[in-house]
Amino acid sequence: MKAVGFYHDGNLEDVTVQQPEPAERQLLVKIKAVSVNPVDTKQFTAGVGQFEEPRILGYDAAGVVERVGDGVKQFQEGDEVYYAGDVTKLGTNSEYHLVDERIVAKKPRSLSFSESAAVPLTTITAREALFDRMGVKKQREENAGKRLLIVGAAGGVGSMAIQIAKWAGLSVTATASRKETKKWVHTLGADHVIDHGDILADGQGLYTYVLCCTHLSDYWEIITAACAPQGNICSIVAEEPLDLSLLKTKSITFSYEFMFTRSMYETDDQIAQHELLTEAARLFDEGVLKSTVQDVYSPINAQNLTHAHEKLKSGRVIGKIVVESF
Numbered sequence: 001m002k003a004v005g006f007y008h009d010g011n012l013e014d015v016t017v018q019q020p021e022p023a024e025r026q027l028l029v030k031i032k033a034v035s036v037n038p039v040d041t042k043q044f045t046a047g048v049g050q051f052e053e054p055r056i057l058g059y060d061a062a063g064v065v066e067r068v069g070d071g072v073k074q075f076q077e078g079d080e081v082y083y084a085g086d087v088t089k090l091g092t093n094s095e096y097h098l099v100d101e102r103i104v105a106k107k108p109r110s111l112s113f114s115e116s117a118a119v120p121l122t123t124i125t126a127r128e129a130l131f132d133r134m135g136v137k138k139q140r141e142e143n144a145g146k147r148l149l150i151v152g153a154a155g156g157v158g159s160m161a162i163q164i165a166k167w168a169g170l171s172v173t174a175t176a177s178r179k180e181t182k183k184w185v186h187t188l189g190a191d192h193v194i195d196h197g198d199i200l201a202d203g204q205g206l207y208t209y210v211l212c213c214t215h216l217s218d219y220w221e222i223i224t225a226a227c228a229p230q231g232n233i234c235s236i237v238a239e240e241p242l243d244l245s246l247l248k249t250k251s252i253t254f255s256y257e258f259m260f261t262r263s264m265y266e267t268d269d270q271i272a273q274h275e276l277l278t279e280a281a282r283l284f285d286e287g288v289l290k291s292t293v294q295d296v297y298s299p300i301n302a303q304n305l306t307h308a309h310e311k312l313k314s315g316r317v318i319g320k321i322v323v324e325s326f
Helices: 038-044 113-117 120-133 156-167 179-187 216-226 271-285 302-313
Strands: 002-006 013-016 026-035 061-068 080-083 096-100 104-106 147-151 171-175 192-194 207-212 227-235 253-256 293-297 320-324
Touching: 026 080, 026 113, 038 302, 061 096, 061 113, 080 113, 080 271, 104 271, 113 293, 113 320, 120 156, 120 207, 120 227, 120 271, 147 156, 147 216, 156 171, 156 179, 179 192, 207 216, 216 227, 293 302, 302 320
Parallel strands: 147 171, 147 207, 171 192, 207 227, 227 253, 293 320
Antiparallel strands: 002 013, 026 061, 026 096, 026 320, 061 080, 080 104
16 A cells, blocks of 8 residues: 655655554454644654654544444444554554554544544544543533633643634633734634733733643743642643643643553553544534635645645644645
């Protein structure tokens, strides 16, 4: 089957690899579209040397179930699905891909494969950050008067976090720096849009929740000042060192969100990602959430994936980039 991989750092190639067979609880998915994420870019530019077999990246995907392994309960051949994959397994940049059914859901009926491929990783990350890590309640009445600050809100995770937070009834302040990114986060529903440097302009301790989607160390002192006493800060970017003493007097809870934790450690609650994506599909179909795809390239090959990653590395991407069709 066709795939896109690399044998050495920073050089994607079109390759041919053997089509896999599904094992227990696995789906073999015929890939229709994939999207790129920083986790891909970091891996193929990480300086880890030469590989004997091509390393295949890609996590976000949408496609059609080709075959099912023994013990599969949720899906059958022909189902249209979307998912964010497993960082410990071969990626989705291939004609066919194996994935555990517990982290897969049927794609939104109202979205195309490209629109669907743009959202799984960022939707899972945003929802886990809000509800699992920071303890935001899903009941709107529970969130009356509570404020969320999203630092770096125009990217993939921030774009989904705005929409999900508004669905949950939070007041959302989003940071953005350029005219086009400010317009984008406004269209997604942010109540207030501010420059990164103006986080403390209205005072300190205003935000019950702070989600950092960009370089944490650049904003650590600012966001700890912005967070309310007994509030919560969550980051999707791991950077050290951090001065944790800044959390002490306010009794702030700090956490990291890494959406691959459940699949990486095969936790007992892996099925939670199936349930999360199933609920998200309903919200997309109801028009509560919208896909954040902004750029689509075709076909899926080394040239287009390289171009997508170069654009992602520029740091000026709004929403998500998708590559479709082999």
